[in-house]
Amino acid sequence: MDIIRPRTLSGFMELLPEKQAKMERMMEILRKTYALYGFAPLDTPIIEDAQILLAKGGGETEKQIYRFAKGDSDLALRFDLTVPLAKYVALHYNELAFPFRRYQIGKVYRGERAQRGRFREFYQSDIDIVGDGKLDILNEAEIPSIIYNIFKAFGLSRFQIRVNNRKILNGFYGMLNLSEKSGEIMRTVDKLDKIGADKVRTILMEDCGLSQEESDEILKFIAISGSNTQVLNALEDYRGCNEVFDTGLEELKAVTENLAAFGVPEENFAVDLTIARGLDYYTGTVYETTLLDHPEIGSVCSGGRYDNLAGYYIDRPLPGVGISIGLTRLFYVLDEQGLLNPEVNSAPADALVIPMTTERTAAIALAQSLRNSGIRVQVYGEQKKFKQKMSYADKLGVPYAVLLGEDEIAAGKCSVKDLRSGVQVTVTAEEAAELILEDLKETASCNLILEK
Amino acid sequence: MDIIRPRTLSGFMELLPEKQAKMERMMEILRKTYALYGFAPLDTPIIEDAQILLAKGGGETEKQIYRFAKGDSDLALRFDLTVPLAKYVALHYNELAFPFRRYQIGKVYRGERAQRGRFREFYQSDIDIVGDGKLDILNEAEIPSIIYNIFKAFGLSRFQIRVNNRKILNGFYGMLNLSEKSGEIMRTVDKLDKIGADKVRTILMEDCGLSQEESDEILKFIAISGSNTQVLNALEDYRGCNEVFDTGLEELKAVTENLAAFGVPEENFAVDLTIARGLDYYTGTVYETTLLDHPEIGSVCSGGRYDNLAGYYIDRPLPGVGISIGLTRLFYVLDEQGLLNPEVNSAPADALVIPMTTERTAAIALAQSLRNSGIRVQVYGEQKKFKQKMSYADKLGVPYAVLLGEDEIAAGKCSVKDLRSGVQVTVTAEEAAELILEDLKETASCNLILEK
Numbered sequence: 001m002d003i004i005r006p007r008t009l010s011g012f013m014e015l016l017p018e019k020q021a022k023m024e025r026m027m028e029i030l031r032k033t034y035a036l037y038g039f040a041p042l043d044t045p046i047i048e049d050a051q052i053l054l055a056k057g058g059g060e061t062e063k064q065i066y067r068f069a070k071g072d073s074d075l076a077l078r079f080d081l082t083v084p085l086a087k088y089v090a091l092h093y094n095e096l097a098f099p100f101r102r103y104q105i106g107k108v109y110r111g112e113r114a115q116r117g118r119f120r121e122f123y124q125s126d127i128d129i130v131g132d133g134k135l136d137i138l139n140e141a142e143i144p145s146i147i148y149n150i151f152k153a154f155g156l157s158r159f160q161i162r163v164n165n166r167k168i169l170n171g172f173y174g175m176l177n178l179s180e181k182s183g184e185i186m187r188t189v190d191k192l193d194k195i196g197a198d199k200v201r202t203i204l205m206e207d208c209g210l211s212q213e214e215s216d217e218i219l220k221f222i223a224i225s226g227s228n229t230q231v232l233n234a235l236e237d238y239r240g241c242n243e244v245f246d247t248g249l250e251e252l253k254a255v256t257e258n259l260a261a262f263g264v265p266e267e268n269f270a271v272d273l274t275i276a277r278g279l280d281y282y283t284g285t286v287y288e289t290t291l292l293d294h295p296e297i298g299s300v301c302s303g304g305r306y307d308n309l310a311g312y313y314i315d316r317p318l319p320g321v322g323i324s325i326g327l328t329r330l331f332y333v334l335d336e337q338g339l340l341n342p343e344v345n346s347a348p349a350d351a352l353v354i355p356m357t358t359e360r361t362a363a364i365a366l367a368q369s370l371r372n373s374g375i376r377v378q379v380y381g382e383q384k385k386f387k388q389k390m391s392y393a394d395k396l397g398v399p400y401a402v403l404l405g406e407d408e409i410a411a412g413k414c415s416v417k418d419l420r421s422g423v424q425v426t427v428t429a430e431e432a433a434e435l436i437l438e439d440l441k442e443t444a445s446c447n448l449i450l451e452k
Numbered sequence: 453m454d455i456i457r458p459r460t461l462s463g464f465m466e467l468l469p470e471k472q473a474k475m476e477r478m479m480e481i482l483r484k485t486y487a488l489y490g491f492a493p494l495d496t497p498i499i500e501d502a503q504i505l506l507a508k509g510g511g512e513t514e515k516q517i518y519r520f521a522k523g524d525s526d527l528a529l530r531f532d533l534t535v536p537l538a539k540y541v542a543l544h545y546n547e548l549a550f551p552f553r554r555y556q557i558g559k560v561y562r563g564e565r566a567q568r569g570r571f572r573e574f575y576q577s578d579i580d581i582v583g584d585g586k587l588d589i590l591n592e593a594e595i596p597s598i599i600y601n602i603f604k605a606f607g608l609s610r611f612q613i614r615v616n617n618r619k620i621l622n623g624f625y626g627m628l629n630l631s632e633k634s635g636e637i638m639r640t641v642d643k644l645d646k647i648g649a650d651k652v653r654t655i656l657m658e659d660c661g662l663s664q665e666e667s668d669e670i671l672k673f674i675a676i677s678g679s680n681t682q683v684l685n686a687l688e689d690y691r692g693c694n695e696v697f698d699t700g701l702e703e704l705k706a707v708t709e710n711l712a713a714f715g716v717p718e719e720n721f722a723v724d725l726t727i728a729r730g731l732d733y734y735t736g737t738v739y740e741t742t743l744l745d746h747p748e749i750g751s752v753c754s755g756g757r758y759d760n761l762a763g764y765y766i767d768r769p770l771p772g773v774g775i776s777i778g779l780t781r782l783f784y785v786l787d788e789q790g791l792l793n794p795e796v797n798s799a800p801a802d803a804l805v806i807p808m809t810t811e812r813t814a815a816i817a818l819a820q821s822l823r824n825s826g827i828r829v830q831v832y833g834e835q836k837k838f839k840q841k842m843s844y845a846d847k848l849g850v851p852y853a854v855l856l857g858e859d860e861i862a863a864g865k866c867s868v869k870d871l872r873s874g875v876q877v878t879v880t881a882e883e884a885a886e887l888i889l890e891d892l893k894e895t896a897s898c899n900l901i902l903e904k
Contacts, residue, residue, distance in 0.1 A: 004507045006543040006765040009525070012497040014540065016547055017554070024493050036823045038801035038830030041476050045464040045573050046498065046559060047518075055456045066499075068520030070563050073461070088466065091458040095468055097847035099834065101800060102469070107498065111522055121497050131834070138812060138833030145820070261816040313458040348553060349490035360590060364713040368597070371488045378490030381590030382551065382583070395549035 011112065011120035013328050018397065021346035023331055025448055027105055029153045030125050030325070034103035037146050039127050042102040044084040046109075050076035053083055055312035064110040077109035081126045082309075082322070089130055090313035098132035099139065105327070117336070119328050128322035130309055135319045140285040140305050141255045143323055144269055145262035147289055147301050150325075155341065155447025158292040159300075161264070162272040165252045165285050166304070169276060171245025172221055172238065176214055184208050186276040189222055193274070197223075222273045228256050231271040248284070255285055283307045287323055293451060297333050301325045339450045345443045347397040349378040351416075351436055354389050356405035363404045366414055366429055370402070373433040375440070393419060399443070400436055463564065463572035465780050470849065473798035475783055477900055479557055481605045482577050482777070486555035489598050491579050494554040496536040498561075502528035505535055507764035516562040529561035533578045534761075534774070541582055542765035550584035551591065557779070569788070571780050580774035582761055587771045592737040592757050593707045595775055596721055597714035599741055599753050602777075607793070607899025610744040611752075613716070614724040617704045617737050618756070621728060623697025624673055624690065628666055636660050638728040641674055645726070649675075674725050680708050683723040700736070707737055735759045739775055745903060749785050753777045791902045797895045799849040801830040803868075803888055806841050808857035815856045818866055818881055822854070825885040827892070845871060851895070852888055 008014045015023060031041070050067050053076045066077040078084050081104050089100060105125045112118050127146065129139045144161045151159045173182040188203050197219055204215040224234045235249050252271065259269055277286040284305030291297055303323030310318050334340050351370060355363035360381070367377045378398070380389050393401045403415040408426065416432045417424040418439075427435065460466045467475060483493070502519050505528045518529040530536050533556050541552060557577045564570050579598065581591045596613045603611045625634040640655045649671055656667040676686045687701050704723065711721055729738040736757030743749055755775030762770050786792050803822060807815035812833070819829045830850070832841050845853045855867040860878065868884045869876040870891075879887065 003767055004504055004764055006504060006539045006762075007501065008497060008539070008543065009499060009501060009527070012499065014496055016544060017492040017494065020493055020495060023495070035800075035828050036826075038804075038828055040469040040800035041472055042469070043472060043475070044466055045460060047461060047464065047561075047573060049459065049461060052456055052458060066520070066522060068518070070518060075461070087458045087460070091460065092468060097844055101830065109499075121499060134834065136833035136835060138816075138831065142816075142831070142833075258813060258816055261813045261820065263820045310458075312456055315455055348487075348492035352490075361710060361713045364590075364594075364710055368713065368715045374488075376487050376490055378553065379590065379594070381588035381594075382586065383588060392549055 009120070010114045011118065013119055013122070013332070017348060018346045019335065019340075021348070022340050022344060022448065023327075025344065025346075026154070026327065026331065027123075027125075029448070030105060030150060030327075031103070033146065033150045033153060034127055036149070037101070037127075037142065039101045039103040042085070042088065042104045043106070044078070044081075044088055044104070046077055046107065047075050048078055048084065048087070050074040052087055052313075053078060056083070061110075064112055066109045066111055078106075079110050080108050081106055081124050081324070082128075085126070085128055085130075086310035086318075087313055089318060090310040093314060093316075098130065099135060100130045101127070102130075103127045117329070117332055119332070122326065122328035125325040125327045126322060128309075128320050130318050130320035133317055133319075135305075135321065137251055137254045138258075140251065140321050141258045142262065143285070143287060143303070143321060144255070144259065144264050147287065147323065148262075148264045148268055150301070151289065154449045156291065156449055156451060157268075158451050159268060160290055160292055161269050161301075162275050162288045162290065163252070163255060163269065163285060164272055164275040165248040165255075166276070166282050167244050167248025167284060168235065168252060168273070169248075171242040171248055174242045174244060175238070176217060178210070178214065181208055181210070183280070185210075185218065189218065189274060190276055192222065224273055228266065228269065228271050231273070232256065251284055277302060277304055281306050285321065291451075294337065294339075297330075297337075300330050334449060339452070341447055341450050343443070343446050344448055345399065345440070345446075347399065349376045349396065349398050350440055351375055351377050351400040351402050352393045352396065352398045353377055353379045353402045353404065354393070355379070355381075356386075356403055357409065362409045366402065366404060366432075369429045370433055370436070373437060375433060375436050399439065402432060461572070462566045463570065465571055465574070465784070469800060470798045471787065471792075473800070474792050474796060474900065475779075477796065477798075478606070478779065478783065479575075479577075481900070482557060482602060482779075483555070485598065485602050485605060486579055488601070489553070489579075489594065491553045491555040494537075494540065494556045495558070496530070496533075496540055496556070498529055498559065499527050500530055500536065500539070502526040504539055504765075505530060508535070513562075516564055518561045518563055530558075531562050532560050533558055533576050533776070534580075537578070537580055537582075538762035538770075539765055541770060542762040545766060545768070550582065551587060552582045553579070554582075555579045569781070569784055571784070574778065574780035577777040577779045578774060580761075580772050582770050582772040585769055585771075587757075587773065589703050589706045590710075592703065592773050593710045594714065595737070595739060595755070595773060596707070596711065596716050599739065599775065600714075600716045600720055602753070603741065606901045608743065608901055608903060609720075610903050611720060612742055612744055613721050613753075614727050614740045614742065615704070615707060615721065615737060616723065616725055616727040617700040617707075618728070618734050619696050619700025619736060620687065620704060620725070621700075623694040623700055626694045626696055627690070628669060630662070630666065633660055633662070635732065637662075637670065641670065641726060642728055644674065676725055680718065680721065680723050683725070684708065703736055729754060729756055733758050735771075737773065743903075746789065746791075749782075749789075752782055786901060791904070793899055793902050795895070795898050796900055797851065797892070797898075799851065801828045801848065801850050802892055803827055803829050803852040803854050804845045804848065804850045805829055805831045805854045805856065806845075807831070807833075808838075808855055809861065814861045818854065818856060818884075821881045822885055822888070825889060827885060827888050851891065854884060 147161050201215045204210045275288050282304035286304035288299040289301035305321040307319045309320050353363050353367045367379045370377045401417045408414050413426050415426045599613050653667045656662045727740050734756035738756035740751035741753035757773040759771045761772050805815050805819045819831045822829045853869045860866050865878050867878045
């Protein structure tokens with residue numbers, strides 16, 4: 001038979017089992033946290049009618065999309081989870097209860113130029129709260145609490161949720177009569193971290209055509225910093241000049257003042273007037289999340305409030321707020337930086353039962369009794385030398401080998417070997433289960449992601 | 453703005469939240485059971501190089517495949533999880549420990565003619581144990597135990613795992629010197645249930661060209677039935693005439709004799725000589741699983757032993773054993789037949805906290821404390837009338853509403869209303885958590901699938 005050399009397409013992540021176990025754990029944490037906040041899991045098709053998926057049309061997205069014909073159908077693979085959500089909510093509008101809260105962790109597709117760390121198939125992990133006509137600010141206020149609990153559960157503490165409100169920015173530019181240039185200005189200001197204040201001023205004056213005074217006003221405004229209270233107090237000085245600004249300030253205060261009730265420590269949260277988020281789509285609170293010791297990764301969880309989710313599909317305003325994690329990229333970067341904790345139990349089993357006799361009934365029964373206690377068990381059934389059996393256990397990374405020879409069977413016991421310490425004890429099946437479970441409880445509490 | 457009528461492509465399942473919750477629970481049971489048997493989760497790309505995916509080529513599959521070009525690449529969507537597994541094992545051969553046990557629950561694509569209950573995008577839920585050169589029979593013996601625990605966890609008891617061995621069939625046809633016709637014969641015999649013994653005899657004689665005597669021998673053979681011991685005893689009468697047959701009989705005995713140790717009750721298991729499985733691919737034990745009260749559904753979990761998983765990609769025999777559940781179709785059929793238990797808690801939250809005051813800090817703090825106990829909570833933040841708030845709770849199907857008015861806040865308590873019974877009690881936050889958790893424990897034990 002001719003052999004075809006196997007390969008996986010470039011830009012497509014395919015993990016080895018040990019890495020996959022860590023990815024699964026990340027997903028498990030996300031699902032669990034979203035569920036605690038009452039989000040319903042959703043699953044929409046990966047293929048959609050291309051006309052529907054591209055209703056918004058144009059732009060970079062359309063060039064990157066996977067689009068193809070099958071029979072008479074013009075099909076495309078989803079390139080995000082927001083457009084399918086908009087379609088879903090519009091299509092099932094009458095059957096949903098609003099505010100509609102859903103989470104979706106799913107693969108999306110963008111035919112980007114192949115490049116290290118760029119993926120063509122990647123997971124997005126999204127939550128959205130979609131209102132019918134209106135949506136209370138409380139929903140925007142809840143988002144930082146969700147972000148906080150996710151990253152906390154990942155094992156992190158040195159991260160910051162940075163929040164701003166587009167109405168504050170739009171209102172401020174309105175005060176300066178620069179509303180028409182606000183998009184251009186925000187894109188420039190967004191580069192502050194990278195190029196510094198002087199260069200931003202130069203661009204504002206030379207490229208955007210602002211006066212020195214206007215540029216200085218803007219730089220002064222976005223330089224407002226300090227504790228949340230200090231920033232909010234400084235913003236009070238601008239109150240009363242622009243209605244949109246005032247609404248934005250009220251919203252920002254509503255988001256910040258409930259942080260303590262939501263259990264978010266002050267140190268993990270910052271009002272940051274430089275956050276704008278690129279998309280025109282956002283209209284209120286916007287969020288970014290950065291790992292304090294790894295600013296080079298950029299925002300690991302972003303989103304915001306929007307006023308019109310599904311205008312292309314339904315003649316009814318559906319405002320909402322959502323955040324998204326680019327899971328595949330996040331996982332890739334954490335791995336590259338060595339931040340995935342090697343101590344995490346990522347073996348496919350907690351124990352490998354090794355029968356040392358030809359008759360294996362006792363080993364099978366022992367394995368079943370361990371499984372009944374919730375321990376993940378493999379029975380090694382291959383006829384190999386003892387050394388090869390142990391080498392398999394090593395390769396898998398299982399913490400425990402459970403040996404069952406004639407002596408053990410005669411005594412109604414088994415030998416449990418901790419493969420990390422080398423310590424071996426001979427105990428009953430019940431004692432073995434207890435011993436292993438106790439240890440698993442300990443390793444389960446170890447952080448998935450390291451900070452260093 | 454022009455409105456595009458939203459729709460989901462036909463043949464693509466898109467569930468409403470309540471149904472999706474049940475699907476998620478099925479997947480959760482599968483993941484948990486696979487994990488207990490030491491299978492590693494795997495995730496491979498949905499898009500593969502078409503040349504690699506179609507290495508085997510030809511047949512019905514190729515016509516149904518979603519295949520398209522992107523740039524210079526000839527791409528295709530996977531149509532099962534077995535070919536991607538073969539590619540994965542061949543590609544990562546040097547990095548895997550064998551026997552390699554993996555599970556994968558993933559979407560696959562087949563452009564079948566649209567038809568009620570036929571899906572173009574559907575989940576398969578697969579496990580495989582892949583050996584390097586050899587694979588011990590113990591692995592085949594373990595499979596019924598896994599199937600048993602899955603369907604038991606679904607809430608079922610009236611199901612039967614039917615097992616046969618291809619070597620027994622091949623050996624038997626060898627005894628009759630009918631090896632060359634064995635494929636044809638098996639396909640005919642496979643129709644026994646549908647068309648009856650007389651018609652099978654007619655086809656065997658007229659279409660397959662067998663003599664009356666040969667046909668009678670075959671019908672006598674596949675008519676062997678009774679308890680497992682009775683069937684195995686009857687098979688002993690054929691021993692010694694054909695080596696392949698004898699090996700098959702030994703294997704079948706090894707699979708059946710460990711059932712008790714594996715915790716599989718006799719009543720959920722049957723040796724059934726009529727099971728052949730269509731695919732030429734299988735070489736040893738084959739499995740089918742039927743719901744006893746719903747034979748019309750057909751096999752809900754099937755698979756078998758094969759000798760050469762990845763011959764197209766690697767010059768090395770990789771024998772294995774695997775089973776597959778057509779999850780989307782199974783879910784669809786169970787739903788159609790009304791077998792999904794409506795009692796299952798499929799609301800996105802366990803409790804809806806309803807603030808009855810304009811100041812909502814206390815409600816937020818209460819919600820967080822319930823979440824800290826593991827209760828899934830939504831806070832209803834919209835400014836609506838009380839009746840509308842309760843109607844939202846009803847629509848969601850949450851079991852509990854937790855009301856927080858001025859009186860409750862002053863007393864440091866909250867009012868917990870069981871929305872099924874209408875009973876309302878005023879208690880502390882801790883008592884509320886206890887009360888709700890106690891109830892959740894009870895509803896969590898309710899069966900996902902009904903038998904009727």
